[in-house]
Amino acid sequence: MxxxxxxxxxxxxxxxxxxxxxxxxxxxxxxxxxxxxxxxxxxxxxxxxxxxxxxxxxxxxxxxxxxxxxxxxxxxxxxxxxAGAQGKPALDVAARLELLRPILERAALEARQLELDSNFVLELFQQIFEEKT
Structure with missing residues (x-):
């Protein structure tokens, strides 16, 4: 690497x-x-x-x-x-979403604590998601 x-x-x-x-x-x-x-x-x-x-x-x-x-x-x-795949299939979308879930749960909790409207939060997430790094 x-x-x-x-x-x-x-x-x-x-x-x-x-x-x-x-x-x-x-x-x-x-x-x-x-x-x-x-x-x-x-x-x-x-x-x-x-x-x-x-x-x-x-x-x-x-x-x-x-x-x-x-x-x-x-x-x-x-x-x-x-590690090599060694016969293990690649993770499907559902498994990858489960890896993401804890992060989104923490973000949702913080958004609720900040008393933000879900539409604004989703719009911000969409903007961040579409940004190129």
Whole structure:
């Protein structure tokens, strides 16, 4: 994975969700959405920790748990990479939507706490969704 791909990852230190969990969820979504394909290299623990200003143990924990799930595989001396499909079908739309659901639930809760009209929130979401990154 080239160094510029470090920009794929971000964490929110103020979030109630643990940082390692945020990182795990992002990697799952990137794999499910095809931005990370089987065989793609992930940044080293040290590089990603530096980029996100995290403790390397946080990144290592996320990588290790994703390896146990079969999402990532360790290559001795070469780092982590996205695990091969190994007969597993790609995630369908329903499974990818389930990965997105917790994020949308948090956003909906915050919108309700801010007493925003759902039409305005949906319009803003549509604008954000259509923006090119």
């Amino acid at each position: 080239p160094p510029s791909s470090l920009t794929l990852f971000s964490v929110s230190p103020g979030s109630p969700e643990p940082l390692y969990r945020q990182l795990m969820d992002q990697i799952r979504r990137l794999v499910a959405g095809g931005q990370l394909a089987p065989g793609d290299d992930l940044p080293s623990v040290r590089d990603l920790a530096q980029s996100l200003t995290l403790n390397p143990m946080t990144v290592s924990k996320a990588y290790g748990l994703l390896e146990m799930e079969g999402v990532l595989q360790r290559r001795r001396g070469l780092g982590m990479q996205v």
